[in-house]
Amino acid sequence: MPELSKLTDAIIDGDSKTAVALTKEALDAKVDAQELVSKYMIPAMDEVGRRYEIGDCFVPELLIAARAMKGALELIRPLLAASGAKPVGRVLIGTVKGDLHDIGKNLVASMLEGAGFEVIDLGVDVPPEKILGELKTRKVNMVALSALLTTTMPGMKTVIEELKKAGVREQVKVIVGGAPVTQRFADEIGADGYSDNANGAVSVARKLVNA
Amino acid sequence: MSAVLQKLLAHAPVLLDGALGTQLLKRGLRAGECPDAWNLSRPAEVEAVARSYVEAGSEIILTNTFRANRMALEGYGLAGKTEEINLAAVEIARRAAAGHAAVFASVGPSGKMLAAGEVTETDLQRTFAEQAQILATAGVEGFAIETMADLAEAKVAVAALRETGLPVVASLVFDSGKDKDRTMTGVTPEKAAQELTAAGADAIGANCGRGIAGYIPICQRLRTSTDRPIWIKPNAGLPQMVDGQVVYKTTPPEFAGFISALLQAGASFIGGCCGTGPDFIRAVEDTLRRWRRH
Numbered sequence: 001m002p003e004l005s006k007l008t009d010a011i012i013d014g015d016s017k018t019a020v021a022l023t024k025e026a027l028d029a030k031v032d033a034q035e036l037v038s039k040y041m042i043p044a045m046d047e048v049g050r051r052y053e054i055g056d057c058f059v060p061e062l063l064i065a066a067r068a069m070k071g072a073l074e075l076i077r078p079l080l081a082a083s084g085a086k087p088v089g090r091v092l093i094g095t096v097k098g099d100l101h102d103i104g105k106n107l108v109a110s111m112l113e114g115a116g117f118e119v120i121d122l123g124v125d126v127p128p129e130k131i132l133g134e135l136k137t138r139k140v141n142m143v144a145l146s147a148l149l150t151t152t153m154p155g156m157k158t159v160i161e162e163l164k165k166a167g168v169r170e171q172v173k174v175i176v177g178g179a180p181v182t183q184r185f186a187d188e189i190g191a192d193g194y195s196d197n198a199n200g201a202v203s204v205a206r207k208l209v210n211a
Numbered sequence: 212m213s214a215v216l217q218k219l220l221a222h223a224p225v226l227l228d229g230a231l232g233t234q235l236l237k238r239g240l241r242a243g244e245c246p247d248a249w250n251l252s253r254p255a256e257v258e259a260v261a262r263s264y265v266e267a268g269s270e271i272i273l274t275n276t277f278r279a280n281r282m283a284l285e286g287y288g289l290a291g292k293t294e295e296i297n298l299a300a301v302e303i304a305r306r307a308a309a310g311h312a313a314v315f316a317s318v319g320p321s322g323k324m325l326a327a328g329e330v331t332e333t334d335l336q337r338t339f340a341e342q343a344q345i346l347a348t349a350g351v352e353g354f355a356i357e358t359m360a361d362l363a364e365a366k367v368a369v370a371a372l373r374e375t376g377l378p379v380v381a382s383l384v385f386d387s388g389k390d391k392d393r394t395m396t397g398v399t400p401e402k403a404a405q406e407l408t409a410a411g412a413d414a415i416g417a418n419c420g421r422g423i424a425g426y427i428p429i430c431q432r433l434r435t436s437t438d439r440p441i442w443i444k445p446n447a448g449l450p451q452m453v454d455g456q457v458v459y460k461t462t463p464p465e466f467a468g469f470i471s472a473l474l475q476a477g478a479s480f481i482g483g484c485c486g487t488g489p490d491f492i493r494a495v496e497d498t499l500r501r502w503r504r505h
Contacts, residue, residue, distance in 0.1 A: 055389040058397030060326035097245020100286040103324055124286075125243070150450040150457035151242035180450045180457075187454065 002026055004040045007072070009046035011045040014064025016071045023072040033079040037116065045069055047113045049199040059107065062198060066110035072112065087118040089141035089209040092134050093127055094126035095178075096155035101148035104178055107198040108144060115202045117142075128133050128155075128162040144201070145191075156181070171202040173208040177201055213378035215313060215352045216413055218429035219270060219439060224474055224499050225452040227444060227482025228264035228272045229492050231317070233459070234262065234384035235275075237488075245287040247279040257300075261307035267492040269482065271314045271399045273355055274300040277319035280342045285489050286322060294345050301349035315380070316346040318368060325363050326396065332367050339371035347375040355380040356412075358419045358484075360395035362403055366442070369410040380442050380480075391421055392429060400429050404436035416442025419484045420459065421449055423469045427476050431434070434477030443478045445469075447486030459486025467494035474502055 002025040010018040026036055034180045067106040078146040091112055095105045102124050120140070122130055131143060143163070147153040156176050163169040175193035176186050186194035193204035212220075219225045229390065232246050238256045240246055249257050257275050264272050278284065279300065281293045289296065297316075301324065304314045319337060322328040354372045356379065360366035365381050372379045383403050389395045400417070407415050415437050417429050424447040433441050447459035447466060466487065473481060481499070483491045 032278070058387060058393065059395050060397070063324075063327050098241075100243070101322065103322070103327075106327065149243065150452075151236060151240075153452065153457075171459075182449075182451070185452050 002029070004031070006035070006037070007040045008047075011041060011068045011072065012047055014056070014061060014068050016064075016068040019068040019072045020075065023075050027075060027079070032081065033076045034085055037073070037080070041069060041072060042116065045202075049202065052197070052199045055070075059198075063107060063110065064209045066107075066114040069114035074118075086118040089205070090118045090139065091123060091142045091144050092120050092121065092131060092140050092207065093144040093146070094122035094131065095124040095146045095148075096152050096154060096159065097125055097127045099147050099149050099152035100124045101146070101178075103200070104148065105146035108146065108177065108201045111198045111202050112144070112203040112205060115206065117205065121198060128159045130140055131159060131167070132162060132166050135172065140172055142173045142175060142204070142205060145174065147181060148172045148174075153178065153180055153185065156191065158190060160190050175201065175204055175208065213353070213413060215297070216378050217351055219313065219481060222482045222503065223479045224441070224502065225480045226268050226270050226492065226499055227442070227480050228261075228269040229483040229487035229489060230485050231257075231260060231275050232277070233485050234263075234488055236457075241326060242279065243290060245284070247275055247277065247296050247300065248287065248289060248292075250275055250296050250303060251292065254299060254303050258303045258307045261304050264395060264492055265308055265312045267489040268320040268496040269312050269492055271315050271353075272308055273315050273317040273357075274304045274346070274351065275317070276300045276342070277317045277357065278348065279320060279336050280318065281336050282321040282323060282334075285328070286292055292367035293382070297342060297345040298349050299347060301351055305350060312410070313352045314350075315355045316351040318342060318354055318356045320359055320480040325361060332363070335364060336371050339368045340374060343372045343375050347358070347377055349497065351464045353378040353380065353413075355382060357382045357444070359383045362394060362396065362398045362406060362455065366406060366410045367410050373411050374464065376455070378413040379411070379442035380398060380414040380416060382418045382442055382444065385417055385425075386420045387392045391425055392432075399425065400432035404433045404439075408437040408439055412439060413439045414442045414480065416480070418442075419446055422446060423448075423466055423473075427472045428474055429470065430476035430478050438484035441477050442480040443473055444482045446484045447491065450486065461486065463490045463494035466491050467498050470495050470498040471502065
């Protein structure tokens with residue numbers, strides 16, 4: 001039986017190898033999968049997020065912690081699924097049409113996965129039709145849109161309008177972010193949530209699905 | 212120090228140019244279109260912007276090559292045109308400068324993150340070396356590495372560009388952390404200046420970011436951490452959406468109002484980034500002229 005607080009530390013430190021090894025040991029020792037996630041893993045991401053908020057750590061630290069979390073979660077997810085536990089929510093994420101930037105979008109995707117969301121990454125330069133197509137084929141709780149360019153951010157508005165036209169706007173929450181995007185812009189286009197950083201995006205997403 | 216920089220700095224402060232990208236947007240660049248592709252498809256427009264800066268008094272103008280490294284062009288499906296786009300850019304800028312301004316090449320980030328393992332330093336080194344070689348052969352007088360969010364990538368670029376023997380400016384964007392005075396990866400101006408100096412940059416700077424007011428302390432902190440001249444190109448504030456149009460709220464007189472403070476903080480090269488145009492450069496020039504007199 002491994003010392004489980006070490007799993008928390010490994011995720012905080014972004015030490016993927018140790019995080020995966022400790023998770024495996026814990027599962028072999030029959031520690032409950034759900035307990036492992038809620039008591040030892042999510043608190044680790046919360047701590048990294050807290051440090052990021054106060055300016056104690058930065059994007060690379062967030063990124064490697066999220067990756068360690070993801071590695072550990074990959075071992076746990078099949079067990080959770082088998083026990084009937086559902087992910088916190090399912091999120092479609094993408095950078096809007098005409099915009100090829102993916103650093104911010106990838107970071108938010110990793111952070112959401114770290115927080116227990118199932119994330120479907122549609123990549124960059126995503127036209128609204130692609131999002132609508134996905135919504136037809138599977139149940140999704142949230143659409144997360146990214147834009148780095150002032151010239152492409154109006155594409156977020158287009159997606160929301162297309163969701164309305166297709167009559168599916170009420171089925172999903174829409175969250176937006178990216179360097180030029182502001183709360184005011186998010187309000188103007190009728191998005192449900194906004195954050196100016198990846199960690200904040202997780203809190204917003206959690207709130208919107210009541211997790 | 213390189214002869215080019217020495218000559219320019221003999222009558223410092225040196226006036227730089229303003230933004231290229233946002234000026235091209237005004238001339239019809241479409242959302243998501245690659246600005247650098249205009250070197251081939253709309254060379255007259257690119258040249259008109261460059262010339263407007265030369266006429267406004269810019270002593271160094273930058274080529275339209277911010278996205279023209281192979282990795283960034285790959286995203287637009289234009290990797291095969293890397294050489295053509297860079298060559299055309301230098302030709303356009305030299306024509307616009309017509310001997311009245313020095314032509315430096317703008318070198319922007321790869322768009323890939325080292326920390327995320329998306330690229331290796333070797334990949335980056337190769338990419339920047341390729342672009343540098345094309346630009347140097349085409350006749351630029353120096354390089355300005357701009358808007359780098361990652362010090363590690365900036366250092367790789369400095370090393371690759373230095374191989375050409377031309378002067379290299381390295382400018383980072385400080386817009387993160389609670390005081391908005393760190394790079395995205397958390398690097399302070401002090402650390403950036405020290406490490407870029409050690410990497411061999413000929414001038415060290417800050418550009419883009421969150422508006423000109425925040426540049427005064429950043430400039431000061433760069434100044435006290437290196438013996439190299441400081442290069443500053445702030446945005447005209449953060450972009451806002453008004454009636455579906457993107458606007459920058461800072462006006463040329465407001466922008467120029469910060470120039471004396473920037474000079475006192477130790478800036479030797481001053482220009483503008485996103486949202487600034489020739490009217491900003493003319494307003495800055497007025498202040499610089501007064502500064503040089505006393």
